[in-house]
Amino acid sequence: MKFTKSFDAPNPIPNEGIENAVSLMKNGMLYRYGHIDSDINFDSPDSPHAEHSEVSKLELALGQYTGHKYVVAVNSCGSAMFIALKAMGIQSNEKVFTNAFTFTAVPSSIVHANAVPIYVECNDQYVIDLKHFEKQITENPDVKYFILSHMRGHVAELDKIQQLCNEHDIRLIEDCAHGLGKRWNPNNLDNSGFVGHHCEIACYSAQSHKMLNSGEGGFIATNDEKLAAYCILAAGSYENLYKKHIARPMDDEIFENIKLEVPNFSLRMNNLTAAILRPQIALIDKRIASYKNKHNRIVEILSEIECFNIPQPVDASDHVGDSLQFNLVDFDREHVEEFVSRCAEKGVKIQIFGLDDNARDFRNWKYSFDAMPAMNKTADIISCACDLRLPITFTMEDIELLGGIISEVIEDMINLGVKISGASAK
Numbered sequence: 001m002k003f004t005k006s007f008d009a010p011n012p013i014p015n016e017g018i019e020n021a022v023s024l025m026k027n028g029m030l031y032r033y034g035h036i037d038s039d040i041n042f043d044s045p046d047s048p049h050a051e052h053s054e055v056s057k058l059e060l061a062l063g064q065y066t067g068h069k070y071v072v073a074v075n076s077c078g079s080a081m082f083i084a085l086k087a088m089g090i091q092s093n094e095k096v097f098t099n100a101f102t103f104t105a106v107p108s109s110i111v112h113a114n115a116v117p118i119y120v121e122c123n124d125q126y127v128i129d130l131k132h133f134e135k136q137i138t139e140n141p142d143v144k145y146f147i148l149s150h151m152r153g154h155v156a157e158l159d160k161i162q163q164l165c166n167e168h169d170i171r172l173i174e175d176c177a178h179g180l181g182k183r184w185n186p187n188n189l190d191n192s193g194f195v196g197h198h199c200e201i202a203c204y205s206a207q208s209h210k211m212l213n214s215g216e217g218g219f220i221a222t223n224d225e226k227l228a229a230y231c232i233l234a235a236g237s238y239e240n241l242y243k244k245h246i247a248r249p250m251d252d253e254i255f256e257n258i259k260l261e262v263p264n265f266s267l268r269m270n271n272l273t274a275a276i277l278r279p280q281i282a283l284i285d286k287r288i289a290s291y292k293n294k295h296n297r298i299v300e301i302l303s304e305i306e307c308f309n310i311p312q313p314v315d316a317s318d319h320v321g322d323s324l325q326f327n328l329v330d331f332d333r334e335h336v337e338e339f340v341s342r343c344a345e346k347g348v349k350i351q352i353f354g355l356d357d358n359a360r361d362f363r364n365w366k367y368s369f370d371a372m373p374a375m376n377k378t379a380d381i382i383s384c385a386c387d388l389r390l391p392i393t394f395t396m397e398d399i400e401l402l403g404g405i406i407s408e409v410i411e412d413m414i415n416l417g418v419k420i421s422g423a424s425a426k
């Protein structure tokens with residue numbers, strides 16, 4: 001048995017996106033503010049949207065999906081988090097809480113803002129450890145910001161985190177790079193039930209490994225008009241260009257009051273990116289349904305194997321399911337590595353977060369600290385945590401094959417007498 005499909009296959013661009021992109025290239029209107037048409041009333045969100053730029057229309061469409069009033073498209077989620085911190089007024093050398101288990105773009109956005117990340121341990125459900133968060137708050141009473149990362153779609157106890165932040169005047173940003181379409185409250189089918197609504201600013205990614213794919217891309221989403229105005233200006237809107245946004249606060253005063261105080265960081269999204277993305281918004285729910293089916297089935301297959309431990313989400317909600325994380329009970333690091341290499345021989349690509357130069361291992365974020373942070377629990381968890389991508393291109397048959405191969409590898413290891421205490425095939 002050998003698996004031959006790619007584990008890195010991104011979501012394909014729908015035909016409508018390809019056609020939009022081609023017609024844009026023919027007329028060359030790639031700059032989001034390049035569109036000049038004196039008949040458009042840019043002050044009105046009801047003005048004919050067909051006349052607005054692809055980026056402006058995309059911002060409106062994303063906000064309608066996520067349930068945020070204001071959306072600003074930028075070139076990446078890392079840029080979105082950087083601008084979010086600047087909008088909140090962060091000063092040089094201020095500190096920002098963030099997850100010790102996340103992707104390097106998160107602490108990098110903090111460093112980009114001349115600030116210092118203060119890491120919070122993760123627990124064995126791959127989310128922020130609340131006890132450690134409380135301890136960090138006590139030990140670092142000067143910290144006023146928190147970028148909470150929903151790494152790999154694992155969502156911590158949002159209500160409690162929001163409450164702690166409120167009590168201690170900590171301003172919350174949610175990193176929703178893996179959170180688009182993920183419900184915190186599955187019983188709330190309104191879009192306020194999505195993650196990204198416990199914070200002041202939520203940030204999204206359209207990098208190829210995420211739900212929406214434009215290669216690169218990101219979004220800032222908020223319901224706060226002052227923060228929205230700052231983010232629009234800082235992303236690269238100068239003079240009166242903010243008027244071309246349709247997912248913006250419509251009171252021009254808010255912009256005029258701060259306009260000359262806000263740097264232009266030139267982190268805009270261009271129309272080509274937006275043209276590719278916009279038709280994908282309507283596909284999010286369909287993509288989630290497809291991911292979920294396959295995620296549920298692989299979990300079912302692997303749960304038959306005794307040594308598989310797949311953490312339950314802390315909330316009651318389902319996973320979006322574009323990847324699976326698991327631990328192998330009683331496997332030490334050496335055995336996990338052997339398991340991964342045996343899977344690789346059969347075409348199944350699994351990564352260990354805490355291995356070599358993995359960008360999801362905090363020990364590799366040396367740019368962000370002078371002394372290695374003591375995150376023993378996180379180090380323990382990621383040193384053996386396995387990560388399996390489940391691209392949209394996989395079929396149910398692929399999932400059966402994948403499950404079969406992984407089960408076989410485990411059985412082989414046990415039969416060959418690899419000494420794993422407690423592990424046996426059911």
Ligand SMILES: *Cc1c(COP(=O)(O)O)cnc(C)c1O
Pocket residue numbers: 075076077078079102103105106149150151152175177178204205206207216217218
């Ligand atoms: C991909 C990712 C990001 C960064 O997104 P970019 O758009 O590449 O900047 C941030 N956080 C997490 C958890 C991610 O996986």
